[in-house]
Amino acid sequence: MSQGSPGDWVPLDPTPGPPAPPNPFVHELHLSRLQRVKFCLLGALLAPIRVLLAFIVLFLLWPFAWLQVAGLSEEQLQEPITGWRKTVCHNGVLGLSRLLFFLLGFLRIRVRGQRASRLQAPVLVAAPHSTFFDPIVLLPCDLPKVVSRAENLSVPVIGALLRFNQAILVSRHDPASRRRVVEEVRRRATSGGKWPQVLFFPEGTCSNKKALLKFKPGAFIAGVPVQPVLIRYPNSLDTTSWAWRGPGVLKVLWLTASQPCSIVDVEFLPVYHPSPEESKDPTLYANNVQRVMAQALGIPATECEFVGSLPVIVVGRLKVALEPQLWELGKVLQKTGLSPGYVDIGAEPGRSRMISQEEFARQLQLSDPQTVAGAFGYFQQDTQGLVDFRDVALALAALDGGRSLEELTRLAFELFAEEQAEGPKRLLYKDGFSTILHLLLGSPRPAATALHAELCQAGSSQGLSLCQFQNFSLHDPLYGKLFSTYLRPPHTSRGTSQTPNASSPGSPTALANGTVQAPKQKGD
Numbered sequence: 001m002s003q004g005s006p007g008d009w010v011p012l013d014p015t016p017g018p019p020a021p022p023n024p025f026v027h028e029l030h031l032s033r034l035q036r037v038k039f040c041l042l043g044a045l046l047a048p049i050r051v052l053l054a055f056i057v058l059f060l061l062w063p064f065a066w067l068q069v070a071g072l073s074e075e076q077l078q079e080p081i082t083g084w085r086k087t088v089c090h091n092g093v094l095g096l097s098r099l100l101f102f103l104l105g106f107l108r109i110r111v112r113g114q115r116a117s118r119l120q121a122p123v124l125v126a127a128p129h130s131t132f133f134d135p136i137v138l139l140p141c142d143l144p145k146v147v148s149r150a151e152n153l154s155v156p157v158i159g160a161l162l163r164f165n166q167a168i169l170v171s172r173h174d175p176a177s178r179r180r181v182v183e184e185v186r187r188r189a190t191s192g193g194k195w196p197q198v199l200f201f202p203e204g205t206c207s208n209k210k211a212l213l214k215f216k217p218g219a220f221i222a223g224v225p226v227q228p229v230l231i232r233y234p235n236s237l238d239t240t241s242w243a244w245r246g247p248g249v250l251k252v253l254w255l256t257a258s259q260p261c262s263i264v265d266v267e268f269l270p271v272y273h274p275s276p277e278e279s280k281d282p283t284l285y286a287n288n289v290q291r292v293m294a295q296a297l298g299i300p301a302t303e304c305e306f307v308g309s310l311p312v313i314v315v316g317r318l319k320v321a322l323e324p325q326l327w328e329l330g331k332v333l334q335k336t337g338l339s340p341g342y343v344d345i346g347a348e349p350g351r352s353r354m355i356s357q358e359e360f361a362r363q364l365q366l367s368d369p370q371t372v373a374g375a376f377g378y379f380q381q382d383t384q385g386l387v388d389f390r391d392v393a394l395a396l397a398a399l400d401g402g403r404s405l406e407e408l409t410r411l412a413f414e415l416f417a418e419e420q421a422e423g424p425k426r427l428l429y430k431d432g433f434s435t436i437l438h439l440l441l442g443s444p445r446p447a448a449t450a451l452h453a454e455l456c457q458a459g460s461s462q463g464l465s466l467c468q469f470q471n472f473s474l475h476d477p478l479y480g481k482l483f484s485t486y487l488r489p490p491h492t493s494r495g496t497s498q499t500p501n502a503s504s505p506g507s508p509t510a511l512a513n514g515t516v517q518a519p520k521q522k523g524d
Contacts, residue, residue: 321442
């Protein structure tokens with residue numbers, strides 16, 4: 001990679017490939033005037049009765065769920081339940097569950113294909129996961145075992161049903177929990193048919209059914225055959241989708257219960273037998289099964305996923321947050337009336353200066369404890385609870401409406417570039433590069449590190465010069481637009497930013513779809 005002028009810049013890939021798939025995290029429900037009138041009438045008459053009866057049936061499930069595990073020790077629950085408990089309670093829960101979904105409007109469950117036996121496929125993988133109604137797929141699967149959060153045990157009725165199901169529980173607060181879950185999944189999947197099948201939703205979260213999210217490897221760790229299960233809701237109006245952004249729980253429940261009849265299709269695909277390479281590599285196995293299911297559904301298979309609590313989309317070879325926390329930080333500081341343009345004075349180029357939450361509050365002149373905690377929590381903390389002041393300086397500079405993109409990228413380079421052992425030139429290495437992209441774009445650090453390595457391949461050094469970094473961030477036909485979108489969201493006035501809607505023309509989603517140019521500020 002040469003260090004010439006921006007005009008000599010050769011992009012990573014002049015033809016980045018086909019446009020990105022639709023954003024799977026956003027569901028927009030558009031109702032005509034006639035549909036609104038219909039939903040108002042049916043919502044007032046039909047929905048309350050249906051929801052009330054469904055909740056009555058839900059509570060009737062509790063005695064059957066309790067009876068199956070009553071009096072059994074933890075050791076006994078480590079083996080599959082058999083005998084009269086299995087017969088009576090299993091059939092009772094199965095029948096009442098079907099009645100519950102029937103009362104909510106799911107009058108028909110159409111099944112295609114044939115479910116494999118537990119010996120043929122110990123694991124079932126269901127997708128797309130689009131709604132809290134998806135557990136309806138358990139009915140044609142004869143109530144297989146599931147994986148759930150341990151916190152759900154404390155939820156009334158739901159906790160009893162999880163105990164009845166002998167679900168595999170994972171705790172987000174216990175680092176050793178995931179290892180135990182992996183071991184338990186492998187133990188059950190390799191029991192030779194002793195245990196019922198285990199059902200996974202490998203996407204791990206809900207989408208809008210327009211694309212498959214990246215499959216997590218948990219269902220594929222055992223390396224045993226799996227049977228893909230497709231879930232479709234072929235209704236004229238999609239009232240069931242419950243995505244990251246869109247109608248909430250109550251609205252989805254109310255709209256669906258207001259439908260005269262809702263239909264769900266459950267299709268069992270042929271059993272997928274892993275190759276020796278797939279059996280040893282759960283990620284490869286998961287990716288290949290995802291492609292098979294996406295092809296059968298007629299939708300794209302994507303790398304989109306949740307990282308922490310943020311949805312991540314793919315732009316080119318880089319993963320970026322759908323809405324970076326930088327925008328949320330801007331909202332917090334906007335409420336305080338803070339003008340962030342001056343704060344970067346105390347940051348030393350190339351040298352980290354760790355500060356505490358108290359010093360952070362003094363530097364930004366913040367007094368409200370809740371505001372301080374919210375703003376401080378945006379930055380990555382070390383083991384002592386300190387943050388690098390360079391991170392603070394760059395984030396606040398990005399939120400200042402008075403800087404050009406060239407000034408911002410130069411400041412980012414000056415803050416995180418390091419002196420070479422020989423020669424006066426300073427270079428931006430992978431740690432600084434990944435920090436910049438994480439702060440400004442919300443990119444996961446591993447993805448940014450991989451992109452840095454690719455940028456450095458054409459050069460002889462392990463770092464980027466200022467010219468190379470600005471060529472990438474300002475002049476690359478794909479990534480340059482990405483920086484423009486994230487660092488220049490629509491403004492109402494200088495220094496007062498408003499977070500764009502995820503589906504608006506100036507959003508990262510539209511950029512990923514290849515449908516827009518970089519947005520311009522008013523007055524440009």
